[in-house]
Amino acid sequence: MPELPEVETIKEDLRGLVVGSTVEWVEVSQPALVEGPSVEEFAGRLRGARIAGARRRAKHLIVELIGGDSLVLQLKIGGQLLLVPPVAEPETAVMLVLGLDGGRRLFLRDETGFTRARLLDAGELEARLSSLGPEPLGEGFDAGHLKGVLGGRRVQIKPALLDQKVVAGIGNIYVDEILYDAKVHPRRKANTLSEGEWAALHRAVRENLRAGIEHRGTTFDLYRDVLGRKGHHQDHLRVFVRAGRPCPSGCGGRVVKEKVGGRATFYCPSCQREDGFGGEQGLELGVL
Structure with missing residues (x-):
């Protein structure tokens, strides 16, 4: 922040x-x-x-x-x-x-x-x-960028998305919300993601960052705008700092907090399966 x-x-x-x-x-x-x-x-x-x-x-x-x-x-x-x-x-x-x-x-x-x-x-x-990746709300960040940069790498997806050389500007709050929207477990290896999951991640990045801007940022403690006002996006978060609460999707799971890549991480283990069979994909394949 x-x-x-x-x-x-x-x-x-x-x-x-x-x-x-x-x-x-x-x-x-x-x-x-x-x-x-x-x-x-x-x-x-x-x-x-x-x-x-x-x-x-x-x-x-x-x-x-x-x-x-x-x-x-x-x-x-x-x-x-x-x-x-x-x-x-x-x-x-x-x-x-x-x-x-x-x-x-x-x-x-x-x-x-x-x-x-x-x-x-x-x-x-x-x-x-010069070393920064593309702006996620700009034209240089298209649906194929993330797969092109990360798709062949055995790296955990959350730390990869936090790498400013991959995509610029995403931090710990928004990455958890992005991964939740895309139904991707934060420890998934990038090279295991499907075409549909890369597309979902691209969409979730843009939607979550645009929502954060619309709500003038997220304030838990210190953040203020130039006129001293708090942001409102904290009222719209689904998983970040929501450990122990029911998953807002209604899946029956609860949000958990764990360390991933050295960062506090919040996700729903029911929607965001580490084996890759969460959400709609799991239902389609009969895993859930």
């Missing part, structure tokens, strides 16, 4: 609220935030810059500046960008403040302290993003 839908929501907020503003002053409260260049050069190049645009690549939030530089933020677990006013000035965990024209201030805060920032020129930005 934040994952693609949360970063996309923040990006759209920035487009509507701060693009066109000038950065009049810069205060770096936590030097560990800045991974490059030096803190002094970082602040100096930001000071006086005009914000030309905002975009997202994977989980990277990119604030474009006139002149070619980009402020690139990875919000990691708990990063928040808050515009003051109208948001009340945060009193704790502030890492960076950008003083904007008109008396407004953009606060970057993170209770976990893991957020990181870089100020990159065009060439550095291209190099930074």
Whole structure:
């Protein structure tokens, strides 16, 4: 957290609220935030810059500046960008403040302290993003992409989908929901999936990420948009953090929590069979 839908929501907020503003002053409260260049050069190049645009690549939030530089933020677990006013000035965990024209201030805060920032020129930005896979809501992510990249590999499907070189922007919350929708067990080996399962995964990726954006992200604890508001997608999750509850499909199973690839993972063992015979496939073959 934040994952693609949360970063996309923040990006759209920035487009509507701060693009066109000038950065009049810069205060770096936590030097560990800045991974490059030096803190002094970082602040100096930001000071006086005009914000030309905002975009997202994977989980990277990119604030474009006139002149070619980009402020690139990875919000990691708990990063928040808050515009003051109208948001009340945060009193704790502030890492960076950008003083904007008109008396407004953009606060970057993170209770976990893991957020990181870089100020990159065009060439550095291209190099930074070059290893990322296609955007899952873009044209480059078609129905054959996942099978083409993963179909011959004996890797567990959940860690594979979390690999940003395979597809960009999916994190732990959304991958569990995607696998649930596609009725694929998180430990299934990629090379055992059928054509229908690859198609179901492709469809589930797009539908779940679009729903997350529509609901302005998922808030369990720290995530907020630029105006300090929580997301609503947590009210629409079916399996994530639902361990012990009945499967919402009505299959009679219950959601379980296990570690897969070192990550907390939630799924329905009845719908998402590790042998690959869950859901409609199992019914068709007489396994269930």
